[in-house]
Amino acid sequence: MKFYNRTSELAELGRLYEQASAAARMTVITGRRRVGKTMLALEFARGHRSLYLFVSKKSEPLLCAEYLEEIKKTFDVPVYGEVKHFRDVFAILLDLAKKERLTLIIDEFQEFFAINPAVYSEIQHLWDVNKSACRMNLICIGSVYSLMHRIFEEAKEPLFGRADRILILRPFSIKNIQSVLRDYGRDEIKTLFDCYALTGGLPKYLEILASDGAFSYDEMLKLMLNEHSPFLNEGKNLLVEEFGKEYGTYFSILELIASGKTARTEIESILEIHVGAYLARLESDYGIISRRKPINARPNARLLKYFINDNFLNFWFRFIYRNRSAVETGNYAYIREIIDRDYATWSGLMLERFFHELFAGSGEYNVIGSYWEKGNQNEIDLVAVNDLKKKIAIAEIKVNRARINPDNLKKKSDKLLGAYQGYEVTWLGLGLEDAANYL
Secondary structure, three states: OOOOOOHHHHHHHHHHHHHOOOOOEEEEEEOOOOOOHHHHHHHHHOOOOEEEEEOOOOOHHHHHHHHHHHHHHHOOOOOOOOOOOHHHHHHHHHHHHOOOOEEEEEEOHHHHHHHOOHHHHHHHHHHHHHHHHOOEEEEEEEOOHHHHHHHHHOOOOOOOOOOOEEEEOOOOOHHHHHHHHHHOOOOOHHHHHHHHHHHOOOHHHHHHHHHHOOOOHHHHHHHHOOOOOOOOOHHHHHHHHHHHHHHHHHHHHHHHHHOOOOOHHHHHHHHOOOOHHHHHHHHHHOOOEEEEOOOOOOOOOOOOEEEEOOHHHHHHHHHHHOOHHHHHOOOHHHHHHHHHHHHHHHHHHHHHHHHHHHHHHHOOOOEEEEEEEHHHEEEEEEEEEEOOOOEEEEEEEOOOHHHOOHHHHHHHOHHHHOOOOOOEEEEEEEOHHHHHHHO
16 A cells, blocks of 8 residues: 555654754654554655664664664664674764764664663763764654653653654544545445544554455455454554553453443443543553543533544454454354444444544534533534634434434533524534535
């Protein structure tokens, strides 16, 4: 699959590269696995004098030997003696950057924690001493969100404050997914939505689907649900390292959220443990969930729901992890039956997210959210507000648009509209067939 999008990220990397002609610059690229961090860095480095180093899980002396071989392929540099520490490799590269501008990409940067945590202090010292005298454009890539946050954003860590930019890479937008699908001859709104719902716009997943020509609902599920599927263990592969030995508790919480248990009280009543600290870490440390309140709620309001941010992980915990016994016995037909039975309900929630993103992308509103009252009464799927123009759009969203009752929607909005006196109100009933009007 060709390289798509990332226009703003490439432009920002270009600006930092130009700045590195005067003094070294450090950029961090982070985001969940499969989001295309490495591809972005390599795409940017095309045509530049660059070096790519991958931090694999091996001893520091073996890594250094590997890195020296890579350096010798690109640069004419004499190396004397045996180099066993990364600080010496980094010093060599800083010296090279004093003679010419150099883009250095270090991938899986967080793995130094397991190899030799002192590397971060050593890099900090060498960087501080040499930054003003060399022209290195350093790009550090990391997938484990919690560790990358710790390395660069916790005040007690040696590299705190050293990064000139921290770029958090997001999945492709709906319009980006549409561009991919069109290049493969698929322009149906239903295909676009199913692809969005099941992959969340992760470039790696789209690449896998593209290589198999599997973009429709049936094709995607056939690829996902078989003994050789790269998707069956994906959630576990992504998150076990993040969560460590407590991953079982985190997985149970995420399974419940994906199944519609979005309130803390619901989760605690089922698991029979206090989950406040786990939810806080899932939100703040790992960036996997978000808390949401009704659109006009007060800051201290207790009307709170939790949602999994990532569409694919939402699907994985709802259908695959929840049915892991069937996965272990290879009964993929059973899982497919469950998905076919529940997909309309689950995809209804994804359709709400789909329209939230489309409305956000329109640039017409400064606040977009949902609304509900105590006891989940008077739920409204989408509320979009333009405070400058005093306009508000209130929408009900259903897979089957024929089931929308416009009069009921207006009744549910009575209390909400009390906070928006004088606003011009637009009432909307939205189904998938309406999505094309917002693309």
